[in-house]
Amino acid sequence: xxxxxxxxxxxxxxxxxxxxxxxxxxxxxxxxxxxxxxxxxxxxxxxxxxxxxxxxxxxxxxxxxxxxxxxxxxxxxxxxxxxxxxxxxxxxxxxxxxxxxxxxxxxxxxxxxxxxxxxxxxxxxxxxxxxxxxxxxxxxxxxxx
Numbered sequence: 001x002x003x004x005x006x007x008x009x010x011x012x013x014x015x016x017x018x019x020x021x022x023x024x025x026x027x028x029x030x031x032x033x034x035x036x037x038x039x040x041x042x043x044x045x046x047x048x049x050x051x052x053x054x055x056x057x058x059x060x061x062x063x064x065x066x067x068x069x070x071x072x073x074x075x076x077x078x079x080x081x082x083x084x085x086x087x088x089x090x091x092x093x094x095x096x097x098x099x100x101x102x103x104x105x106x107x108x109x110x111x112x113x114x115x116x117x118x119x120x121x122x123x124x125x126x127x128x129x130x131x132x133x134x135x136x137x138x139x140x141x142x143x144x145x
Contacts, residue, residue, distance in 0.1 A: 004049045008094060015087075015095040021060035022047035022141065024104040025072060031124035033107065034131065034138075035067050038120050040091050044135035047100065056101040064105075068122045069113035072105030078145070085140045102141055 004018055022045040025033040034043045048063040050056055057075050065071055079102050086098040114121055125131060134142070 002049065003051050013093040013095055015097055017099065018049050018096045019056070019099045019101075020047060020049040021056040021063065021101045021103060022138075023060040023064050023072070023075065024078060024102065025064055025068075025070065025107055026104070027107055027124050031126055032130070033064075033068060033070070033122065033124050034134075035119040036121040036131075037135065038118060040135065041120075042133045042135040042138075043131045044138040045102075045141070047138075057103065060101075060103045060105075065110065067116055067119050068110070069116075070107045070110035073108040075103035075105040078102040078104050079141075081137075081141055081144070086137060088135075088137055098137060100137065100141070 004016065007016060025046060027033070033046065035046055036043050046060075046064045046067045048059060048066075050059040054062070060075050061072060080099070081102060082097075082099040086100060087096070088098060089095050112122060130142075
């Protein structure tokens, strides 16, 4: 069980400030990798919360590997997102105010998995043909770039 899930057992659905990372992972032709989340059935960037002792760069790379089976050799900082547009209520009632550090990287290895315990699909898309619906946080971050 992860750090945030452990906290949830203590605080229930109360709002938590959660630090995490997301990755703009692209393939060799510049298509963007998105995953379809099983919790809200929306498409989003590979992302997740940072575990104790982990850097946000490690978080971005770990979440990419866990959610898609793919890896990137290195990541580059894009932007830090926080504030009212990063407030989110999950379908189960959990509330977060996310501080998300967005990185970019080019996929360098691994085998694309279409489903995991958190995702029901993972696919590359042209930037002008992204699927819908996008998670609100992903939509906000992409529109801000």
